Amino acid sequence: MTALRYLKQVSTLRLNEDLCIGCGLCAQVCPHQVFTLENGKAGIIDLDACMECGACVNNCPSKAIEVHPGVG
Amino acid sequence: MKPFDSGCCGGSVEQGKISGSLLIQPSMEEFKKTEAPIDPLKDHDKPGYRLCSFVRGFLKTDVGLIPRVKTDLDKSDLLSTVMIRAGIKRHDYRISPGLYAVGTPDKYSEVLVTANFKLTFDHLRRELNGLSAWILVLDTNGVNVWCAAGKKTFSTHELVNRIKTVSLSELVTHGRVIVPQLGATGVSAVEVKKRSGFEVVFGPVRAKDIPLFLRNNRKADERMRTVTFSFFERLILTPVELKLIVKPVLITAIVLFVISGIGPGLFSISQAGSRGLAAVFFLFAGILSGAVITPTFLPFIPFREFAAKGIISGGIFAAVASIFFSPPMAGTTALMGLSLLTVTSSSILAMQFTGATPFTSPSGVEKEMRRFIPAQAVGLLSATGLWIYSAF
Structure with a gap:
């Protein structure tokens, strides 16, 4: 979604590239195309598009992703 | 913060496990009536139950009778949609969890997982015209897939349990379920595989992309995977x-x-x-x-x-x-x-x-x-x- 953007630099999404095994599931389940997959590793390319839904965290097999949306 | 879309119908007829041959053909009752107009609402009525108007009849399978649903919405469906959208009794619009069929699915047919919110179920079945597939409805208390996934009622646990209670492994041989992408917040593909043996394939965000997704060998492109929030x-x-x-x-x-x-x-x-x-x-x-x-x-x-x-x-x-x-x-x-x-x-x-x-x-x-x-x-x-x- 490019037309509608929410606040900048607020997402608590963190990716630990050392733990990433490059399976690409995060990029597959993300509804806002926050991730990219390059050279066998996932990367965050659009942090501000993240809505902290937790789909990536829930599906990462190597626990390389964290998000702490609080009580929201 | 997210309010929950919630939502119609009483239960469908119980899906007890009845043994019998894996049958793709319509059940005998329906078979007999091919000449007379079919009125499943009347012919499948049981004391204490009322058949949902979206059920066309039943398929006899190895895992019991499975209701076959229509892919077109009738007046009562449209009325329920209007009521839900207006926020009137929107928590009452839920359907019975379990297995349903569209078309004439067999053991090779895909299994589409969804939530038991009537609006969600209607959105799904109306896109399946001409397709044959199984629909596995999870119990999300009448809440849509995404909100229920956030609340963890559309979850790994519920999917794994539902796969077992409906004996899905006896119904299909491919060992695969298609879960809407927005269900990923509650469903972990890795965990489901570990606990049920079933492979989770994440489908498109919107039900209307399912036919294309299936034609593309179950691949969702970026457009299918991206959430929109249009004027409408x-x-x-x-x-x-x-x-x-x-x-x-x-x-x-x-x-x-x-x-x-x-x-x-x-x-x-x-x-x-x-x-x-x-x-x-x-x-x-x-x-x-x-x-x-x-x-x-x-x-x-x-x-x-x-x-x-x-x-x-x-x-x-x-x-x-x-x-x-x-x-x-x-x-x-x-x-x-x-x-x-x-x-x-x-x-x-x-x-x-x-x-x-x-x-x-x-x-x-x-x-x-x-x-x-x-x-x-x-x-x-x-x-x-x-x-x-x-x-x-």
């Missing part, structure tokens, strides 16, 4: 926003009438009536601005914070409303108070809408609330003060 998608959410605030609005209106009666003679009922009407008019301007116009025109209103967007559109509404009540009908102080009421209520309601959108992060909403709630409180107090002061 925003507009259709506004009736529920209004329904949710009926009670607080009524209470606010009563309070407005009461404080409008305060004046030089301590309290005047006639003044409460006339000034009260003016105040309620400005309140309604704020509601229209914050709960309808701001959500609908979201990307066209400046600022990222919803509360700020609400202030902008509320300001425009206050200016327009003021034209109707310009002096000598009301003084400047009175108009300032009333305008502040419109702007503040618009801001509050616009901020409320952050819970209904598919792109606001909880951390962002928290930051916005911390900044704007104090300002909104000051706004309301000042509006009240100015309005009462203007009566003297």
Whole structure:
């Protein structure tokens, strides 16, 4: 979604590239195309598009992703 | 923060496990009636049950009789959609969890997983015209897939249990289920595989992309995987926003009438009536601005914070409303108070809408609330003060 953007630099999404095994599931389940997959590793390319839904965290097999949306 | 879409029908007929041959053909009952008009509503009625109008008949399979559903929506479906969208009894529109069939599926057919919210189920089946597939409905308490996934009722646990209770491994041989992508917040593909042996393939965000997704060998492209929030998608959410605030609005209106009666003679009922009407008019301007116009025109209103967007559109509404009540009908102080009421209520309601959108992060909403709630409180107090002061 490019037309509608929410606040900048607020997402608590963190990716630990050392733990990433490059399976690409995060990029597959993300509804806002926050991730990219390059050279066998996932990367965050659009942090501000993240809505902290937790789909990536829930599906990462190597626990390389964290998000702490609080009580929201 | 996210409000839950919820939602119709009583249960379908029980799906007890009945052994028999894996049959793709229509059941005997239906077979006999191929010449006579089929009326499953009548012919499958059981004491104490009422058949859902979307069931066309039953398929006899190794795991029991499975209801076959229609892929076209009838009048009662449209009525339930209107009721849900209007927010009327939206928690009552749920269907019985378990297995359903569309077309004439067999052991090679795909299994589409969904939630037991009637609106969600209707959205899915109407896109499956001409396809043969199984539908596995999870119990999400009548809540849509995404919200239920966030609440973890559309979950790994529920999917694994449902796969077991319906004996899915005896129904299909491919060992695969298709889960809507937005279910990924609650369903972990890795965990499901570990605990049930079934492979989870994440499908498209929208049900209407399912036929294409299946033709593409179960591959969802970027468009299919991306959430949208179009003008129409925003507009259709506004009736529920209004329904949710009926009670607080009524209470606010009563309070407005009461404080409008305060004046030089301590309290005047006639003044409460006339000034009260003016105040309620400005309140309604704020509601229209914050709960309808701001959500609908979201990307066209400046600022990222919803509360700020609400202030902008509320300001425009206050200016327009003021034209109707310009002096000598009301003084400047009175108009300032009333305008502040419109702007503040618009801001509050616009901020409320952050819970209904598919792109606001909880951390962002928290930051916005911390900044704007104090300002909104000051706004309301000042509006009240100015309005009462203007009566003297």
